[in-house]
Amino acid sequence: MCLKGANVQLPANVMRIDLPVKQVRVLARIELGKDWKGAEALQHQVTFKPTGSPATPAPGPKIPTFDLEHLPGVEAFEDAPAILDSESDLNPGMDAIAAKVRAIAEGVRDPAERARVEEVIRKKAMADFAAASPTIGHGTVKNHWARPAVTGTYDKDWLGRSLANLGGIWANTTDEVVYYKGNLDGSGAQLSGDHVYTMTFPKDDLPPKYANYFWSVIAVDTKAHRVLPNPKNRFLLNNQSDLKYNRDGSLTLYFAADKPADAPDGNWLPTPRGQDYRLTFRFYGPKGGVKDGTYFPPPLVKRS
Numbered sequence: 001m002c003l004k005g006a007n008v009q010l011p012a013n014v015m016r017i018d019l020p021v022k023q024v025r026v027l028a029r030i031e032l033g034k035d036w037k038g039a040e041a042l043q044h045q046v047t048f049k050p051t052g053s054p055a056t057p058a059p060g061p062k063i064p065t066f067d068l069e070h071l072p073g074v075e076a077f078e079d080a081p082a083i084l085d086s087e088s089d090l091n092p093g094m095d096a097i098a099a100k101v102r103a104i105a106e107g108v109r110d111p112a113e114r115a116r117v118e119e120v121i122r123k124k125a126m127a128d129f130a131a132a133s134p135t136i137g138h139g140t141v142k143n144h145w146a147r148p149a150v151t152g153t154y155d156k157d158w159l160g161r162s163l164a165n166l167g168g169i170w171a172n173t174t175d176e177v178v179y180y181k182g183n184l185d186g187s188g189a190q191l192s193g194d195h196v197y198t199m200t201f202p203k204d205d206l207p208p209k210y211a212n213y214f215w216s217v218i219a220v221d222t223k224a225h226r227v228l229p230n231p232k233n234r235f236l237l238n239n240q241s242d243l244k245y246n247r248d249g250s251l252t253l254y255f256a257a258d259k260p261a262d263a264p265d266g267n268w269l270p271t272p273r274g275q276d277y278r279l280t281f282r283f284y285g286p287k288g289g290v291k292d293g294t295y296f297p298p299p300l301v302k303r304s
Contacts, residue, residue, distance in 0.1 A: 008051065021087045023057050027170055031214060033240060061086050068166065069223055071126065074118040077105040093156030129162070136163050136181060142296040144184040145281070151179060167225055168280070178286040183222065183278035186299030191278060193228075193271040196256040197300040203249030207239070210295055212285030214239045219255065219269055219277045228277060230270035242266030255279070255300070 002008050004018040028046060032039045061082035064072045080101050089098065108114040135141055136148040137160035152173030154161035164171045171179065183191055191197065201207060207215040216238035219228050227235040237243075237253055244264035245251050254263040257273040271277055281297050289295025 010051075020090055023060065023087075025170075031240075068225065073121045074108055074114055077101065077108050077117070080105045091154045091156070091161070094158070097156065097158050132159055133163060133167075134183075136160060136167070140293070143299040144186060144188060145180040145182045145296045145299075147178065147180050147293065147296065150174075152176070174286065174291075177282050177284045178290050180281040180297055181278060182281065182297070182300065183276075184300075185302045187302065189302070190276050191255070191271075191300065193257050193273045193275045193277060196254070196260055196303040198252050198254055198303055199298055199300050200246075200250055200252045201298060203245075203251075206251055207283070210286060210288050210290035211239075211283040212287050214285075215281070215283050217253065217269070217279055217281045219271050219279055222276050222278055228270070228272055228275065230272055232270055234268075234270055237267070237269050260303070 001017045001019055001024075002010075003022060004020050010016055026048075028043075030039050030043050030046075062079045063083065064076055064079070066072045084098050084101065089095075104117065108117050134146060136146050138149040138157065139146050139160070140149070141147075148160055148164060150157045150160040151164050151171040154164075167181070168179070185191060185195075185197060216236045218236040220226055221228060242264075243251060243266050252263075252267060254260055254268040255271050256263075256268065257271060259265060259268045259270075279300075283290045
């Protein structure tokens with residue numbers, strides 16, 4: 001991993017990754033497969049070592065701390081210019097937005113303007129932001145599954161970028177993975193752990209058809225977007241689950257607090273009672289209808 005433009009001699013048998021900025025975080029994923037111990041052993045073999053003697057970077061600009069239920073207001077603009085100056089934006093087309101942010105940051109130095117901006121944020125901007133959430137900004141909805149218009153790279157779509165980062169920071173690009181968000185059943189009602197839901201894929205339209213690598217579905221709470229704790233410590237269903245197919249070759253997944261009597265254990269994702277939740281369906285290495293945007297997962301059917 002080299003800073004873009006760096007003149008570094010590297011061995012012939014390595015892949016060079018040019019980094020556009022001086023400071024990065026690495027999020028590495030290793031598929032567990034059926035050999036969990038082997039995957040963990042491989043994880044511990046991943047190491048970093050420098051060439052030369054790079055200096056420890058200076059601390060970055062101050063960033064306001066907040067949680068997802070208490071988003072920042074006007075105070076977010078206090079350090080915005082320093083944050084914008086710290087690194088160039090990777091997304092082309094953001095210069096006009098950055099200029100507006102700088103203008104607001106300058107304006108809110110005046111106490112009266114600061115109070116006005118805070119009121120606009122709390123009374124209008126937050127409501128508009130929440131209203132855009134079901135479609136993830138400019139995304140598309142079908143079968144009550146929302147597919148974002150942009151992930152990973154955003155160009156000037158600041159709304160899609162903000163919603164993607166709020167719901168799941170560090171989203172991959174659509175060449176790597178496509179995400180679908182679902183928090184409603186087939187009738188349009190909010191998903192709840194108090195109910196039993198099924199989701200059935202026809203035999204000729206199973207999830208592997210649309211993923212070169214693997215697929216998965218997780219359930220998360222609607223506030224902090226964290227996986228739901230459950231007695232089985234089962235947090236997803238995917239191609240590595242012990243899935244059982246129906247007699248006609250179709251596949252049914254079950255979402256319920258307790259395993260339905262007719263559900264194979266490997267097809268069941270526990271969803272605790274008394275809690276609303278949402279599902280995220282992922283296709284890694286998307287292909288076919290997932291890649292071109294024409295496919296959406298089947299709707300969830302409330303059984304009871």
